[in-house]
Amino acid sequence: MSEKIEVLITEEQLDKRICEIAEEITRDFGSKDITLVCVLKGGVMFMVDIAKKLKQKVEFEFIDVSSYGNNTVSSGTVTINNGLETSIEGKNVILLEDIVDTGRTLSHLIKYLKEKNPASLKLCTLLDKPSRRVVDINADYIGFTIPDAFIVGYGLDYAQKYRNLPYIGILHLENQ
Ligand code: 5GP
Numbered sequence: 126m127s128e129k130i131e132v133l134i135t136e137e138q139l140d141k142r143i144c145e146i147a148e149e150i151t152r153d154f155g156s157k158d159i160t161l162v163c164v165l166k167g168g169v170m171f172m173v174d175i176a177k178k179l180k181q182k183v184e185f186e187f188i189d190v191s192s193y194g195n196n197t198v199s200s201g202t203v204t205i206n207n208g209l210e211t212s213i214e215g216k217n218v219i220l221l222e223d224i225v226d227t228g229r230t231l232s233h234l235i236k237y238l239k240e241k242n243p244a245s246l247k248l249c250t251l252l253d254k255p256s257r258r259v260v261d262i263n264a265d266y267i268g269f270t271i272p273d274a275f276i277v278g279y280g281l282d283y284a285q286k287y288r289n290l291p292y293i294g295i296l297h298l299e300n301q
Contacts, residue, residue: 142269148178168221
């Protein structure tokens with residue numbers, strides 16, 4: 126099987142859109158401090174880039190979640206391998222996802238985070254694949270709405286590869 130990557134979103138397009146989302150968040154939150162909760166590992170690049178553009182005081186938190194293993198199809202089971210390290214009680218939280226596909230991960234994480242009593246909880250995803258949704262979930266901030274394809278790059282992997290690509294691509298698996 127050979128792996129080919131077709132560019133879907135360029136580095137320049139990513140940069141422009143992330144600036145726009147950061148401006149929107151900055152406007153919405155005003156002088157309130159923000160706690161960014163990054164979903165590992167796919168959300169790392171997005172978190173770093175967006176955090177640099179926010180004007181508020183920002184704290185970082187991470188949640189380690191798995192649902193895909195080494196496949197291109199979700200296992201359907203969401204496991205929190207490592208949860209939050211510090212309390213988010215009374216804080217203004219933005220949950221940062223790389224991609225919303227079926228919506229199962231986000232719905233699981235919303236429940237997990239709400240139980241910790243944040244002052245507010247907003248959802249921000251770089252990519253949205255609405256055609257694949259099985260749980261009714263809508264993000265407050267969406268980078269790009271994309272077609273039903275398996276995506277790699279800019280934090281997203283296939284079997285742990287391609288996370289470091291500076292652009293977003295569609296992975297094509299082809300028989301040689
Ligand atoms: P969901 O629970 O919404 O089905 O999936 C969310 C998680 O599955 C994402 O955080 C991401 O890790 C993974 N995922 C969903 N679609 C893709 C994709 O196209 N490419 C990659 N690399 N991961 C995906």
